[in-house]
Structure formats: C-alpha cells, structure tokens
Amino acid sequence: MTIKFLDLAAQNREIMAQVERGFEEIHAKTSYIGGPQVAAFENEFANFLGARHVVGVSSGTDALRLALLAIGIGPGDEVITTPMTFIATAEAIVQTGARPAFVDIDPNTGNLSVPEIARYLERARFTSPNGPRAILPVHLYGLPAAMIELRDLAQACDLKIVEDACQAHGARINYQGQSLFAGTIGAAGCFSFYPGKNLGAWGEGGAVATNDDAMAEQIRTLRDHGRLSHYAHSAYGYNARLDTIQAAVLRPKLERLEEWNAQRRRLAAIYRETLPQDGLTLLSEPAGSESCYHLFVIRSDRRDVIRTALLREEIECGIHYPVPLHLQPACRGLGYQHGDFPHAEAMADSVLSLPMHPFLSEREVMSVSKVVKHALATG
Ligand SMILES: Cc1ncc(COP(=O)(O)O)c(C=O)c1O
Structure with a gap:
C-alpha cells in the first residue's frame, strides 16, 4: 500500500x-x-x-x-x-x-x-x-x-x-x-x-x-x-x-492550521522515537523553537540506499534540495564555486524528506521507520 x-x-x-x-x-x-x-x-x-x-x-x-x-x-x-x-x-x-x-x-x-x-x-x-x-x-x-x-x-x-x-x-x-x-x-x-x-x-x-x-x-x-x-x-x-x-x-x-500542525508535531515525535540512531542524523529543534514540520527531513550518507528501499515499498519521499543555490546554473553569474559553503553542500548530498502530513497515521510513520531501519541494516 x-x-x-x-x-x-x-x-x-x-x-x-x-x-x-x-x-x-x-x-x-x-x-x-x-x-x-x-x-x-x-x-x-x-x-x-x-x-x-x-x-x-x-x-x-x-x-x-x-x-x-x-x-x-x-x-x-x-x-x-x-x-x-x-x-x-x-x-x-x-x-x-x-x-x-x-x-x-x-x-x-x-x-x-x-x-x-x-x-x-x-x-x-x-x-x-x-x-x-x-x-x-x-x-x-x-x-x-x-x-x-x-x-x-x-x-x-x-x-x-x-x-x-x-x-x-x-x-x-x-x-x-x-x-x-x-x-x-x-x-x-x-x-x-x-x-x-x-x-x-x-x-x-x-x-x-x-x-x-x-x-x-x-x-x-x-x-x-x-x-x-x-x-x-x-x-x-x-x-x-x-x-x-x-x-x-x-x-x-486557517481554522484548522493549529490542529493540523499539532498532529504534524506528534508524528514528528514518533519519527524521532522510532527511527534508528545509527546511520542517520535528525535536524535538531533548539530549545524554545517549535517547528511546524512542513517537512520531516533526515540526513544520511546512505541517503540513496534508504530512498531506493522506500520507493520499492511504495513510500513516497523527496529531496529538498539536491543542489544548493550557489551551485545552480541560474546563480553562476554570482561567481560562487564548489567548496564555498561546505555545510550546505554536505546537507544537499545527504537529505531525504519522509512522508509528513496531518492525515498520516501513526502506523504509517512506524512502517516508514521500519523500512529505513531495514535499509540501513542491510543496504
Ligand atoms: C523557502 C521558500 N521560499 C519561497 C517560496 C516561493 O513561494 P511560491 O511558490 O508561492 O512563489 C517557496 C515555495 O516553494 C519556498 O519553499
């Protein structure tokens, strides 16, 4: 499914x-x-x-x-x-x-x-x-x-x-x-x-x-x-x-935004509890900050292994963003080059956005975590 x-x-x-x-x-x-x-x-x-x-x-x-x-x-x-x-x-x-x-x-x-x-x-x-x-x-x-x-x-x-x-x-x-x-x-x-x-x-x-x-x-x-x-x-x-x-x-x-965001935050907490600790990193939410979890993004050196495993199980995912702006052809005129922003470049190479929306079920979140875990253990 x-x-x-x-x-x-x-x-x-x-x-x-x-x-x-x-x-x-x-x-x-x-x-x-x-x-x-x-x-x-x-x-x-x-x-x-x-x-x-x-x-x-x-x-x-x-x-x-x-x-x-x-x-x-x-x-x-x-x-x-x-x-x-x-x-x-x-x-x-x-x-x-x-x-x-x-x-x-x-x-x-x-x-x-x-x-x-x-x-x-x-x-x-x-x-x-x-x-x-x-x-x-x-x-x-x-x-x-x-x-x-x-x-x-x-x-x-x-x-x-x-x-x-x-x-x-x-x-x-x-x-x-x-x-x-x-x-x-x-x-x-x-x-x-x-x-x-x-x-x-x-x-x-x-x-x-x-x-x-x-x-x-x-x-x-x-x-x-x-x-x-x-x-x-x-x-x-x-x-x-x-x-x-x-x-x-x-x-x-707008009437439902607070409720929908609260549900996104609950689902994000389940991702945080159930995703494996080894082989991937989660972005931190500094004290006092409350993300509205437009996206739930993980980082991994084995991003492509995880992505392939998710797609095989018909779990939709995305990459936001695969190329940082300073390396986009459109921005060539600004004169930047590879290596100018190492953290942004490393992030673009490792990010993967998992399913996230207020109508996702807790079971679905746990299934996604399970596939990620399996992919990292075997891939
Ligand atoms: C970070 C960011 N800035 C600007 C925009 C531009 O918004 P719009 O597509 O409504 O022009 C978007 C939309 O995707 C965005 O994600």
Whole structure:
C-alpha cells in the first residue's frame, strides 16, 4: 500500500462544505478581485499571527519581492541569505536588482549560521562597496531560524530582516515568556500558499505580514499596479494580488492550521522515537523553537540506499534540495564555486524528506521507520 508524501485530498474533504459556501458568496457578488473574502482572510491571518497587518499577494515569491522593495532594496544592494533553500528566495532578491550574498548554514538545524553571518559582515566592511543592507533568513522545513540572535545582530549592524516564512505557517519561537510566530519578528514575514504548504491554496497565493503601517500600505499599493484609486497610480507597481477564490479556500484551512500542525508535531515525535540512531542524523529543534514540520527531513550518507528501499515499498519521499543555490546554473553569474559553503553542500548530498502530513497515521510513520531501519541494516 502506498504511503503518501502529502495528502491534499484528505484536507479538501474536511473543508469542502465551507469552501463551497465561500464560492457561492463570491459568485453571488461576482467579486472576483479583492472583495470581502480577501479582506476577511487578511484579518484572520493577522489575528492568528498576532501581526498588525497581513497583505495577501499572488505568491510567496511576490511576497518576498514586494517586502524587499518596501524596505528599500534595489539595484546595487546586497542581501544576505542561505544557499540551502528553494530558488525563489534568491530570485526575489535578484528581481529587485539586488545581489544575493550567500552565507553557510548551521549543519545542526539547516538554517543560516549566525556566527557565519557575523564573520561575513566583518569581511564585508573591507570588501563590499556598499555593504549588505538586509538579511533574508529562511525557516527551512518549518523550523524557525535563530531569529532572536539574528535580530540582535541586525540591530547592531543596521540591517533590516525580511523573513522567508514560506515553509513556516504556525512555527513559533518561545522567548522570554512570549510566543512569537515565524514571520512576525523581522520587518516583514513572507508566506507562500502553494498547495503543498501547511496552509496551502488551490493554486498560487502568498502574503506579507508586518507590524509597520507604512510598509503594509506600500505593499498594498505595489501589489495593485501602484493604485491610489482605480485610475490613479502613484508608482509603477505589479499585478500581484491574492486571488479571491484562493482566499475562500485558505479561510477554512486557517481554522484548522493549529490542529493540523499539532498532529504534524506528534508524528514528528514518533519519527524521532522510532527511527534508528545509527546511520542517520535528525535536524535538531533548539530549545524554545517549535517547528511546524512542513517537512520531516533526515540526513544520511546512505541517503540513496534508504530512498531506493522506500520507493520499492511504495513510500513516497523527496529531496529538498539536491543542489544548493550557489551551485545552480541560474546563480553562476554570482561567481560562487564548489567548496564555498561546505555545510550546505554536505546537507544537499545527504537529505531525504519522509512522508509528513496531518492525515498520516501513526502506523504509517512506524512502517516508514521500519523500512529505513531495514535499509540501513542491510543496504
Ligand atoms: C523557502 C521558500 N521560499 C519561497 C517560496 C516561493 O513561494 P511560491 O511558490 O508561492 O512563489 C517557496 C515555495 O516553494 C519556498 O519553499
């Protein structure tokens, strides 16, 4: 029997009746652009996150691009980010005219290494003409980056932070008695609603969360052709609005996000208990961090042996990501080479994502662990 990597059909069954009611309202009003569904979703997601504003946009990539533009990033600027991420993180930087400056990861978490950034900043004082202007951390696989340390470093060095929370809907950092959601600690947090995300639409979608009134206003204008009113435009903007139909899908899913994430965390705990200790490493979840387990990722030198065994048993799995960004052909112009970021390179060579979604059963998780164990013992 197949064990699915992700089960969107099971999610759909839970929300279908509510989505249909939302669609009926949209059709009755024929309000296909913006309208009450988008406004309601933005309010509900802002309340969920404890952020002053959420601005719905057309994708996670656009969320990142518009947030970077809104903090003033443009041609000639440099933005520090991780090479261990999806290409969109770097694309958004390049689309503003700026240059991504990669810094290596912490191999224990897979997220940006704060000491490495500090070292880079020290060197950049002498080598970069303008110096970096911002840091773009990614909460990889749903595990919050070291945001408190990053925030301190950014403040000390006069840098802005835009968070790539595209994999981290509902992930948290507990700090000094406060529970802070990923995406609410920097100047802006960017979310993707690509269908497979913990909060996923039935197509493309994204959002920017921010506590800054002026930034929210600027992103609202930029996403909608720089509009002040229907035919008055303050600037050249973009067509980057959140689809009304997608807002109607996201609202009932948001109601269930906490429950679905709690189930992911329970399943992750079972993986941690039942996977073998020898032959593989698990990413650590530092004290105070609560991953939302968008993905459950193991690392092993024998990744390909494990992968073959899982596929033979019809257990779906994936590799996120097989090539770090600095070695992607698209990034060749940035001038990086093999060996520049050894931790990211080693991670790309060893990661394997196991099935993870809220409708996976405990039995299925234990079956996956058993196959992994057997593969390592015999392969
Ligand atoms: C880390 C990361 N950043 C950015 C994005 C881009 O989001 P979207 O596909 O909605 O443009 C994704 C989506 O896969 C992502 O995983």
